[in-house]
Amino acid sequence: MSMSEPESIDIIHRLKNHIAIVVGYCELLIPEFEEGDRRRGDLLEVHKASQEAMALIPELARRVREGDRALRDE
Amino acid sequence: MSVLRILHLEDDRLDADLVEATLAAGGLEAAITRVDDRESFRAALESGQFDVILADYSLPRFDGLSAQIMTAELRPEIPFIFLSGSIGEELAVERLKDGATDYVLKDRMARLPSAVRRALAEAANRAERRHAEENVRRLNAELEQRVALRTMELAESQRRLQAILDHSPAAISMKDLSGRYIVANREFERVAGVGANDLLDKSDADLFPPRLAVTYRANDARVMAKQHGLSVEETFLLPDGVHVYQSIKFPVLDDRGRPYALCAISIDITERKKTDDALKMARLEAERANRAKSEFLSRMSHELRTPLNAILGFAQVLQLDELSDEKKESVLQILRGGEHLLALINEVLDIARIEAGHLALSAEAVDARDIVQLAMELVQPLAQQRDVSLVVDESRAADAVILADRQRLHQILLNLLSNAVKYNRRGGRVTVGFEEVEGERLRIVVTDTGIGIPPDNLERLFQPFERLGAERTPVEGTGLGLAVSRGLAEAMGGILGVTSEVDRGSTFWVELALGDASHPRPGPGSRSRLAAPAESRLTMGVVLYIEDNQSNVRLMERVLERRPGVRLLHAPSGEDGLRLARDANPDLILLDLHLPDMSGEDVLLQLSQDAALKRIPIAILSADALPAQTRRLKAAGAIAYLTKPIDIGQVMRTIDDSLGGPAPGGVEGPRPQAGE
Numbered sequence: 001m002s003m004s005e006p007e008s009i010d011i012i013h014r015l016k017n018h019i020a021i022v023v024g025y026c027e028l029l030i031p032e033f034e035e036g037d038r039r040r041g042d043l044l045e046v047h048k049a050s051q052e053a054m055a056l057i058p059e060l061a062r063r064v065r066e067g068d069r070a071l072r073d074e
Numbered sequence: 075m076s077v078l079r080i081l082h083l084e085d086d087r088l089d090a091d092l093v094e095a096t097l098a099a100g101g102l103e104a105a106i107t108r109v110d111d112r113e114s115f116r117a118a119l120e121s122g123q124f125d126v127i128l129a130d131y132s133l134p135r136f137d138g139l140s141a142q143i144m145t146a147e148l149r150p151e152i153p154f155i156f157l158s159g160s161i162g163e164e165l166a167v168e169r170l171k172d173g174a175t176d177y178v179l180k181d182r183m184a185r186l187p188s189a190v191r192r193a194l195a196e197a198a199n200r201a202e203r204r205h206a207e208e209n210v211r212r213l214n215a216e217l218e219q220r221v222a223l224r225t226m227e228l229a230e231s232q233r234r235l236q237a238i239l240d241h242s243p244a245a246i247s248m249k250d251l252s253g254r255y256i257v258a259n260r261e262f263e264r265v266a267g268v269g270a271n272d273l274l275d276k277s278d279a280d281l282f283p284p285r286l287a288v289t290y291r292a293n294d295a296r297v298m299a300k301q302h303g304l305s306v307e308e309t310f311l312l313p314d315g316v317h318v319y320q321s322i323k324f325p326v327l328d329d330r331g332r333p334y335a336l337c338a339i340s341i342d343i344t345e346r347k348k349t350d351d352a353l354k355m356a357r358l359e360a361e362r363a364n365r366a367k368s369e370f371l372s373r374m375s376h377e378l379r380t381p382l383n384a385i386l387g388f389a390q391v392l393q394l395d396e397l398s399d400e401k402k403e404s405v406l407q408i409l410r411g412g413e414h415l416l417a418l419i420n421e422v423l424d425i426a427r428i429e430a431g432h433l434a435l436s437a438e439a440v441d442a443r444d445i446v447q448l449a450m451e452l453v454q455p456l457a458q459q460r461d462v463s464l465v466v467d468e469s470r471a472a473d474a475v476i477l478a479d480r481q482r483l484h485q486i487l488l489n490l491l492s493n494a495v496k497y498n499r500r501g502g503r504v505t506v507g508f509e510e511v512e513g514e515r516l517r518i519v520v521t522d523t524g525i526g527i528p529p530d531n532l533e534r535l536f537q538p539f540e541r542l543g544a545e546r547t548p549v550e551g552t553g554l555g556l557a558v559s560r561g562l563a564e565a566m567g568g569i570l571g572v573t574s575e576v577d578r579g580s581t582f583w584v585e586l587a588l589g590d591a592s593h594p595r596p597g598p599g600s601r602s603r604l605a606a607p608a609e610s611r612l613t614m615g616v617v618l619y620i621e622d623n624q625s626n627v628r629l630m631e632r633v634l635e636r637r638p639g640v641r642l643l644h645a646p647s648g649e650d651g652l653r654l655a656r657d658a659n660p661d662l663i664l665l666d667l668h669l670p671d672m673s674g675e676d677v678l679l680q681l682s683q684d685a686a687l688k689r690i691p692i693a694i695l696s697a698d699a700l701p702a703q704t705r706r707l708k709a710a711g712a713i714a715y716l717t718k719p720i721d722i723g724q725v726m727r728t729i730d731d732s733l734g735g736p737a738p739g740g741v742e743g744p745r746p747q748a749g750e
Contacts (some may be wrong), residue, residue, distance in 0.1 A: 014418055015378070021411035022385055025404045032401060039395055043631060045625055046408060049384030051737040053415075056377050 012061050019057070022050040077103040081118050083129040083141050084157075085110040092183060093128065093157065100187020110137040110142075119148045124177075126193055126704075128186075131158035133164075139169070146173055151201060155195035157186065186685055245319065245340040248326065251298075253277045253291060256335060259289040265310050265340070283311060283338070294336050297323045301333065309339065317344045375419050379697035379718055380623060382419075386719035387629040394636070394722070416719060421554035425538055428561035434701040435565055439589030442474040442483070442518055446506050449487040453495055462498045465489075467507040474508050476516045477589040482562045486570070487518065489555040490582045494522035497580075510588070515568075518583040526576040534697045535572065559584070595707040614639035615661035615733035620651030620677060621695070622670050626718075630664070640733065648672035652680055655687050662732040665712075667696040675707060682711040691732045695720065 026047040033040035084090045090108045097104045105623050107122060109115045110133055118124075127145055131138035138156055145154050156169055161181035167176040175193040179614050239246050239259035239346065248257035254275050255467050258266070263273055266281045278287035290308060297304045303324035320339040325333035354401070388408045396404065427433040443466075450464050457464050468474075476483075494504040502523040508516040527535065538557040556570075563570040563584050574580035617640055619630050636641050643658055645651035648669045655663060667674035674694065681687045693714040694707055704715045714728045 011374075011418065011422060015374075015415060018411045018418070021331075022408050022415075025408045025411070027476040029401060029404050038632070039392055039397075041628075042392050043389045045628060046385050049381035049388075049625060053378055053381040053385070056381075058641075060374055060377075 009061070012057055015060075016054065016057050018051050019054045023047065023054065026050060078102055078126065078194075079122070079124045080104045080106045081115075081122065081152075082106050082108045083110065083115055083133065083136065083138065084108055085130065085133045085135075089130070089180065090262075093186065096183050096186050097190065100184075100186050100190075102190060115141055116148070119145065120716040124149070124152050126153045126197070127156065127159045128155050128190075128191055131156055131161045142169060142172065142174055151197065151204070153190075153197040155189055155193055191470070193198070210695060215500070243341070246336045246341075248335050249277075249294070250335050251333070253294065255281075255558070257337075259737075262340075265312065265317075265434070267313070278390050286311065292319070293323060294338075297336060298325060298333065301325055307343075310340075317342055318347050319343060323424075374500045375423050376697060378415065378419060381627075382412060382415055382719040383720060384625040384629060385698070386416065387722065388632065390722040391632045412719065414669065418554070420559050424558045425554060425561065428558070428565060433562070433565050435482060436701060437477050437479055437566065439475050440480050440483065442476050442478075442479055442508065442516060444467060445478075445480065445483050446487055446518065449484055449491050450506065452488060453491040454491060457495045457504065460495055460498065461500045461502075462495045463503045464495075465503060465505045467505055470508055470510070473510065473588060474516060475589045476586045478566050478568075478586050479562075482566065483584075483586070486559040486562055486584055487520075489559045489736045490520040490584070493555065494580075494582070498524040500523045502579075509583075511585060514588060515585050515590050517583050519581055519583040521579060521581045523579045526578055527572070527574040527580055528576055532572055532574060537569075576590075616643060616658060616731060616732070617662045617664060618643045618645060618651065618654055618658065618660035619664045620645045620648065620669065620674070621666040622646050622668075623666070626666070626695075629720070630725075633725060636726070637729065640729065646670075648674070649663070649676045651677055655681060655690065659686075660690060662729060663690055663692045664695050665692055667694060669696060675710070678707060678710055678712060693728050694734070695725075 026043050030040060030043050030047065033043065080097075082090055082093060084093070087108075090106065094106055094515060107118055107124070109118055115136060127141070127723045129138040129141045138161075142154055142156075145152060148175070153175040154167065154173070155175050156177035157180065161177060161179070163511075166174075169177065175190045175196065176547075178189050179506075180331050239257075240261075242259055242261060244259075245262035245265045246257075246259045247255055247262045250256050252275050255273050256275075258273050263269060266273060269280065273281070278290045281287070282290065286309065293304065293306050293308065303322060305320065305322050308317055308321045320343045320735075321338050321340040323336060323338045326335040326337050328334050340403065382621060386409065389405055392405045393402070393409065424433070434659070446466060450466065454464060491504065491506070498504065504523075505519075505521045507519045507521070509519060511517050525661070536556050538554050560570040563586070566586060568584060568586040572580060572582045617634065619627060619642060621627055621644070625674070631642055634640050643654055643660060645654045648671050651663070651665070651669075654660075665677060666673050669677070674696070678692055678694070681690065681692060688711070691713045692711060693716055694712045695716050695718060697718040707715060713732065716724060718726060
């Protein structure tokens with residue numbers, strides 16, 4: 001049941017896909033609500049959080065690559 | 075005494091008669107053979123057996139001197155006595171020096187018997203001595219022959235032993251007690267880099283580098299001190315580099331059990347060591363890779379849970395608002411995206427935990443029917459959506475109490491049921507049944523009427539990320555569910571299996587040990603967990619939320635807008651939380667575990683040890699969901715342990731339960747499940 005490097009990369013890919021869906025629907029919905037509408041505020045929170053999650057992905061990918069390279073170099 | 079046989083060299087018959095008479099008078103009976111010339115004397119010597127020879131010195135045709143010389147040549151063992159009337163003293167002494175036994179003058183014939191007796195005695199002594207000497211010579215010869223034979227045998231044995239030693243791949247040597255080599259085979263000579271002649275009588279210090287020689291001697295000393303064999307690793311410097319040998323060293327004992335030498339048999343294990351080292355390195359690398367992977371998964375989980383909490387939390391809040399159908403669908407997509415993220419993270423973490431053997435399980439006697447019912451209810455909306463009917467067949471479930479971790483069994487059944495629905499055909503059916511196996515185990519069987527799976531693909535189903543092409547279909551999933559489910563079943567001592575028939579459907583089953591039916595524990599979940607909190611209830615009170623993440627605080631504010639009677643206080647740190655708890659005396663504290671100044675656990679302990687505050691109920695809100703931590707914090711006084719991303723319904727129920735009476739029911743539903 002072990003997870004290989006390609007599988008780690010696959011996980012990252014899937015994470016990005018799911019986050020992208022959240023970001024996409026947020027960006028579709030936000031213009032539908034007026035400024036000051038609390039629902040708009042909720043969507044902005046979701047959007048901000050999904051952007052934060054997306055920003056973590058390159059860092060995670062980098063760590064996976066670095067971990068694998070470090071192992072290969074030893 | 076027997077008759078003496080005498081050879082008498084005498085020409086005068088009267089003298090011969092006188093001799094015979096004298097001997098007889100002296101008590102010696104004799105058979106005398108008289109001769110008087112050279113030929114007859116020689117013939118008598120060569121043919122006859124005589125005890126003594128009596129010889130006149132001067133004869134007409136022969137002489138005593140010649141007779142003495144002839145006797146010394148032919149029969150030297152026979153005593154020779156001169157019997158003469160003319161031999162003078164001087165001549166007689168000279169004859170005696172040349173080997174004559176005695177001499178008797180004819181005018182003193184009376185001495186003859188005693189002279190004969192003495193001569194015979196001396197001859198007997200000589201014969202005995204000669205016989206003894208011959209025996210000694212013979213024995214010596216035999217001994218020498220035996221020694222030669224044994225020497226030959228020993229040499230042969232030594233050659234055989236040396237041949238064996240020399241053809242042995244091991245380096246074999248023996249040292250005396252002073253540490254000098256007394257035996258070595260060719261391999262040892264090769265290792266030492268010297269020939270046989272250069273090795274014997276040398277010490278380690280003479281043959282090897284000082285540091286190595288010291289090590290060998292130290293090992294030898296250990297063997298001799300303990301007086302028994304020892305297996306040690308020793309290194310030798312060979313022309314192609316350092317080699318590692320496994321040396322078996324033991325004392326060699328004499329027949330009295332005392333050590334007189336030390337033997338060493340050394341085998342080159344350099345290649346094996348290299349292989350071992352390579353395997354060790356590979357194992358370390360694998361462990362490092364596993365650690366790196368676990369760290370990656372752990373980081374991924376923790377770092378993503380904070381934004382995921384906001385995504386799922388605010389999406390749930392939005393779902394509770396009035397929205398057009400189109401907007402509701404978009405919000406549902408956001409929720410699904412978040413749910414899939416959460417499912418992926420949880421399943422990957424489960425795989426990592428199963429793999430590392432770190433899966434925490436809490437086995438108890440549970441009624442499998444309750445867990446099945448709970449899972450069926452959760453899957454029901456998905457089944458309705460896909461026009462799949464769900465059926466439970468309890469006809470063969472006389473005893474359905476099994477030993478299992480309730481939460482993990484629920485997870486397995488939810489996975490099997492949601493797969494059975496998702497991979498079914500429209501209008502199909504999913505049946506859950508129970509079968510007792512050998513009176514010791516219960517098999518929970520989930521059968522669908524889907525498209526089935528070809529036999530070649532059955533085992534691949536349980537490989538992580540293996541979706542058998544489903545990724546190209548609208549059916550959603552992480553590809554981890556069955557791998558996790560099988561790992562969970564096995565971790566509970568059970569089995570998860572499958573049979574399938576293409577175009578007819580599949581049957582998945584999980585088999586676990588039967589438990590004590592008299593002690594099934596009621597589950598914490600079941601239907602009540604799904605009951606929605608009231609939309610508008612008159613919950614009144616003050617809730618203190620100790621949390622440093624502003625997004626989470628804002629989410630809680632939005633959640634509590636549905637409880638107008640509840641006032642929310644916020645503390646961004648542990649210290650602020652403790653101060654505010656003392657100042658405001660809230661009715662409920664919601665406590666995050668990861669605070670900037672101190673751990674939430676410390677805050678919980680300080681609150682529970684403060685007489686004025688310990689009555690305040692505390693609910694933990696954390697991204698960590700480790701069972702051991704949950705148990706510890708509940709034991710420390712927490713009334714609930716809520717995991718992030720939060721389930722708004724669950725949070726509301728906790729608040730309602732703490733601040734007011736039971737909820738009468740309402741429109742707030744649970745968060746949609748992944749796959750719905």
